[in-house]
Amino acid sequence: MTGTRPRTAVITLAAGRHEHLLLQQDGLAASPAGPDHYVVVSMADPAIAALTAGRKPAADVIGVPRQDGRLPLAAARNAGAARALSFGADLLVFLDVDCVPGPELLNGYARAARDGALLCGTVAYLPPAPAGGYRLDSLHGMARPHPARPVPEDGQVVRGGDPRLFWSLSFALTAPTWDRIGGFCEDYAGYGGEDTDFAATAAERGADLWWVGGAPAYHQYHPTQHPPVQHVDDILRNGAIYRERWGTWPMEGWLREFASRGMAAYEPATDTWRRK
Numbered sequence: 001m002t003g004t005r006p007r008t009a010v011i012t013l014a015a016g017r018h019e020h021l022l023l024q025q026d027g028l029a030a031s032p033a034g035p036d037h038y039v040v041v042s043m044a045d046p047a048i049a050a051l052t053a054g055r056k057p058a059a060d061v062i063g064v065p066r067q068d069g070r071l072p073l074a075a076a077r078n079a080g081a082a083r084a085l086s087f088g089a090d091l092l093v094f095l096d097v098d099c100v101p102g103p104e105l106l107n108g109y110a111r112a113a114r115d116g117a118l119l120c121g122t123v124a125y126l127p128p129a130p131a132g133g134y135r136l137d138s139l140h141g142m143a144r145p146h147p148a149r150p151v152p153e154d155g156q157v158v159r160g161g162d163p164r165l166f167w168s169l170s171f172a173l174t175a176p177t178w179d180r181i182g183g184f185c186e187d188y189a190g191y192g193g194e195d196t197d198f199a200a201t202a203a204e205r206g207a208d209l210w211w212v213g214g215a216p217a218y219h220q221y222h223p224t225q226h227p228p229v230q231h232v233d234d235i236l237r238n239g240a241i242y243r244e245r246w247g248t249w250p251m252e253g254w255l256r257e258f259a260s261r262g263m264a265a266y267e268p269a270t271d272t273w274r275r276k
Contacts, residue, residue: 005033005110006090006091006110006113006174007036007037007088007089007090007091008033008035008036008037008089008090008091008093008106008109008110009035009036009037009038009039009084009085009087009089009091009092009093010028010035010037010038010039010093010094010095010101010106011039011041011077011080011081011083011084011092011093011094011095012024012039012040012041012080012094012095012096012097013040013041013043013073013076013077013080013096013097014040014041014042014043014045014048014097015042015043015044015045015071016045017097017098017222018047018048018051019133020097020098020220020222021040021048021051021052021097022051022052022055023100023133023134023136023220024095024097024099024100024101025038025052025055025056025057025059026100026136027100027101027102027136028057028101028106029055029056029057030103030136031101031103031104031105031106032103032104032107033106033107033110034056034057034106035057035093035106036089037060037084037087037089038057038058038059038060039059039060039062039080039083039084040052040059040060040061040062041061041062041063041064041076041077041079041080041083042061042062042063042064043063043064043066043071043072043073043076044063044064044065044066046063048061048063049061060083060087062079062080062083064076064079067189067190068189070189070190070234071189071190071191072186072189073184073188073189073190073191073194074184074185074186074187074188074189074194074198075184075186075189077094077168077183077184078183078184078186080094081178081183085175085178089175090174090175091109091110091113091172091173091174091175092172092173092174092175092178093105093106093109093170093171093172094168094170094171094172095169095170095217096168096169096170096219098169098219098220098222099123099169099170099217099218099219099220100134100136100139100217100218100220101170101216101217102139102140102215102216102217102218104154104214104215104216105121105170105215105216105217106215107214107215108121108154108212108213108214108215108216109121109172109212109215111214112157112210112212112215113172113173113174114174115174115176115177116177116180116206116207116208117159117173117174117177117207117208117209117210118166118171118173118177118181118199118202118207118208118209118210119171119172119173119210119212119215120149120161120166120167120170120171120209120210120211120212121170121171121172121212121214121215121216121217122145122149122150122151122152122170122211122212122213122215122216122217123145123146123149123167123169123170123216123217123218123219124140124143124144124145124146124216124217124218124219125143125144125145125146125218125219125221126139126142126143126218126219126220126221127142127221128221129220129221134220139218140216140218142218143218143219148165149165149167149211150165150211151213152211152212152213152214153213153214154213154214155213155214156213156214157210157211157212157213158210158211158213159208159210160208160209161208161209161210161211162209163199163200163202163203163209164196164199165209166195166196166198166199166202166209167195168194168195168198169217169219170215170217172212172215173207177207180205180206180207181198181201181202181205181207182201182205184197184198185197185198185201185241185245187241188238188241189234189238190231190233190234190237190238191228191231191234191235191238192228192231192234192235192238192239192250192251192254193235193238193239193241193242193250193251194238196242196250196251197241197242197245197246197250200246227253227254227257227258227261228254229258229261229263232258232263232264232275233275235251235254235255235258236255236264236273236274236275238250239251239255239273240272240273243271249271249273255273262276263275263276264276
């Protein structure tokens with residue numbers, strides 16, 4: 001954005017991962033240009049408010065309930081954006097709770113921001129934390145970039161990105177661009193699909209995906225399963241919603257892996273994936 005620095009809100013969602021959230025808060029506090037507003041959306045985690053209280057930047061904690069026992073990721077992001085916009089945010093920066101911002105993340109996003117652009121900064125992955133935990137000044141040297149995502153140099157912006165590569169770990173957009181896209185579809189609940197839908201909606205409504213160098217985030221380690229078998233029911237449910245809205249199935253790599261493990265099956269006659 002040109003001219004004066006935009007009023008910037010950072011929005012994160014949390015349910016557990018308390019140590020990760022606190023390190024993110026520390027990273028924001030250490031940034032040369034901190035956020036004007038830090039919105040933490042607690043997804044049915046009553047400990048979040050006390051956990052973040054009295055620390056910098058001050059956390060504006062709001063809560064959303066679970067949806068039929070599922071984490072309401074889409075609804076929580078919409079609630080966080082609504083809160084930030086009600087306080088006059090010009091630029092919305094969404095960070096996954098596992099992501100620690102690099103010192104220049106906010107400035108990098110502010111420099112690149114334009115109406116009509118959906119911005120994705122680089123995210124590099126950290127190994128397990130050493131004894132005593134991560135140190136902010138050592139994250140850059142420890143982290144490794146994702147092999148399937150662009151990694152622009154500092155100050156470089158790669159326009160015309162593939163919406164299918166959009167990720168919600170770290171992204172930003174101006175308030176008018178958020179309004180143009182219309183937020184996340186709240187039909188989705190639980191793990192998977194809502195961010196792919198958001199990127200498809202953004203593309204349909206003329207928002208271009210830009211990969212932004214110089215807006216780094218570092219993803220804190222946590223154990224994962226590949227494929228995410230613990231989320232198979234959510235992925236099948238949300239995949240079906242996406243299929244109904246867009247005519248194709250998302251997350252097909254995972255679906256095929258579920259099938260290879262006897263957990264799901266594809267029915268070509270109806271273009272349907274079902275649980276086995």
